[in-house]
Amino acid sequence: MKIFISHTAADKSVVEPAALALSRAFGRDNVFYDSWSIQPGDGIIDKMNSGLEDCDCFFLFVSERSLTSEMVKMEWQNALMIHAKRGMRFVPVLLDDCKVPAIFLQKRYIDAFRAGMDVAIRQMIDVASGANIYHEEDATFQNLKAYARLSKGSGVDIEVRAEMMMEPISEYAVVLESDSASVTCPGEVFYRSGKGGPIENDRGMKCIPYIVAIDRPTVKGFPFRIRVEDEASISVQGVFHAAGEGRFERVPVVVVMPDDVFHFGADIEVPLDDVCAPGITQEDQLAALNKIMSEALSKSEPHGESNKDNGA
Numbered sequence: 001m002k003i004f005i006s007h008t009a010a011d012k013s014v015v016e017p018a019a020l021a022l023s024r025a026f027g028r029d030n031v032f033y034d035s036w037s038i039q040p041g042d043g044i045i046d047k048m049n050s051g052l053e054d055c056d057c058f059f060l061f062v063s064e065r066s067l068t069s070e071m072v073k074m075e076w077q078n079a080l081m082i083h084a085k086r087g088m089r090f091v092p093v094l095l096d097d098c099k100v101p102a103i104f105l106q107k108r109y110i111d112a113f114r115a116g117m118d119v120a121i122r123q124m125i126d127v128a129s130g131a132n133i134y135h136e137e138d139a140t141f142q143n144l145k146a147y148a149r150l151s152k153g154s155g156v157d158i159e160v161r162a163e164m165m166m167e168p169i170s171e172y173a174v175v176l177e178s179d180s181a182s183v184t185c186p187g188e189v190f191y192r193s194g195k196g197g198p199i200e201n202d203r204g205m206k207c208i209p210y211i212v213a214i215d216r217p218t219v220k221g222f223p224f225r226i227r228v229e230d231e232a233s234i235s236v237q238g239v240f241h242a243a244g245e246g247r248f249e250r251v252p253v254v255v256v257m258p259d260d261v262f263h264f265g266a267d268i269e270v271p272l273d274d275v276c277a278p279g280i281t282q283e284d285q286l287a288a289l290n291k292i293m294s295e296a297l298s299k300s301e302p303h304g305e306s307n308k309d310n311g312a
Contacts, residue, residue, distance in 0.1 A: 001128055002054045004032040006076055007061040008069040014095055014117065014164055015061050021121045026128065044071075052078055055088055057128045062104065063095040063164075091127055093120060095164055096220065113165050117143070142252050143167065144218070146239040147269075149256040156234050157186075158226040160241075160251060162218045170224050171213035171242035172251070175199070181230040183210040188225075190215070207237045 003022055007015040012035075019033040028036060032051035038044060052058070058079040066072045076090075080103070083090040092109035094100065100109070110127070112120035143165050149157045160172060173196070174183055185191040196209040210228075218224045228234055240248035257268040 001026055002030050002032070002051075002056045003128055004051050004055040004058045004075075004079070005061070006058065006066075006072055006079070008063070008066040008072050010065040011061055011063050011095060014112075017117065018059075018061075018093075018121050018124060022124060022128070025125050048075060049078075052082060055079070055082070057089040057091065058083070059124060060090070060092045060104075061095055062092045062098065062100060062109070064098040066095075067098060067101070089127065091124070093124065097166075114168075116165055144241055144251045146251045146253045147256055148236055148239075148253055149258060151258075154231065154234070155227060155229040156236060158228065158236070158239060160218060160224040160226070160239065162220045162223075164220060166220070167218040167241070169242050170216060170218045171211065172224060172226065173209040173211050173240040173242075173248055174226060174228060175207045175209050175237040175240065176228065176230075177205070177207055177235040177237060178230050178232050179208045180232065181208075181210065181228055181234065183212055184227045184229075185212055185214060186225050186227050188214050205237075209240070213242075 003026060005015065005019050005022070016035070019031065019035070023031045023033070023036075031037075032055065037051060038047045052075070058076075060066075060072075060076050060079070079088065079090055082088045092100070092104045094109055094111045094113050096113055110120050110123045115123075143163050144167060145161055145163060147159045147161065149159070151157060158174065176183075179195070179198075183193060185193070192211075192213045194211045196211060198206045199209060200206060212226055214224065216222075228236070236253065239251045239253050241251050243249040252271065255270045257264065257270065259265060259267050262268070
């Protein structure tokens with residue numbers, strides 16, 4: 001079984017876990033994926049043609065971005081011709097809520113946008129082999145991210161965003177050190193909220209989970225907003241998403257340090273996992289923070305000053 005994966009580089013963070021899972025199931029030599037199938041110095045068109053000629057199953061990752069890629073367009077057009085000639089399997093994999101071209105609608109497609117990437121990967125393996133031989137992959141795609149924005153007052157605004165796919169269940173837990181916080185959902189007329197019993201974090205510290213939920217999915221472009229207020233200092237220990245009955249999964253948190261509060265010259269985004277992971281030393285924390293801030297500030301440098309320096 002020879003497999004060809006067609007995608008745009010802009011979707012690579014979503015596509016790579018699927019490519020790795022397919023390579024484990026069928027062998028890397030049997031999966032055409034640009035990251036390992038095209039090496040520096042190779043002719044891209046020649047490699048693409050070679051991969052398509054040997055292909056038994058063509059997976060096209062369909063998104064707003066991939067539909068505007070000329071290279072992806074060239075791949076799926078050639079794949080459709082091969083499909084017509086010798087019956088190669090042509091399987092679209094839907095990544096977002098884009099307008100699917102009519103020519104794809106006659107094909108049965110895999111809906112990763114609504115079903116989620118884990119389900120989509122299992123379906124891809126099933127389509128290619130007819131048997132469920134899914135292997136857990138090392139790379140994972142985090143569809144949800146929580147952006148915690150510090151404010152001038154006593155509050156923290158958390159925005160949980162769906163990066164690509166829809167999350168049908170919008171139930172989240174914000175874990176805080178304080179048991180006297182107020183946790184609300186601004187902009188939502190109806191929402192459910194509650195406070196759980198004490199739990200321990202990675203350092204053995206007792207914390208309080210605050211549960212909030214609404215009856216709509218979390219969709220790209222329509223984030224779930226949470227407001228945390230407390231007279232005491234606010235220390236967000238984590239944000240979690242309900243992944244099943246009584247089961248929550250951690251959501252990566254990015255702390256946004258706004259320029260109007262800290263006066264860095266730009267908003268600084270600090271991924272908590274990079275600086276607060278279990279076992280990380282204080283020296284490593286400072287190094288990670290310095291790197292993040294240096295990169296952010298260099299990007300915010302006025303173009304006039306950059307051009308002046310480059311011309312010196």
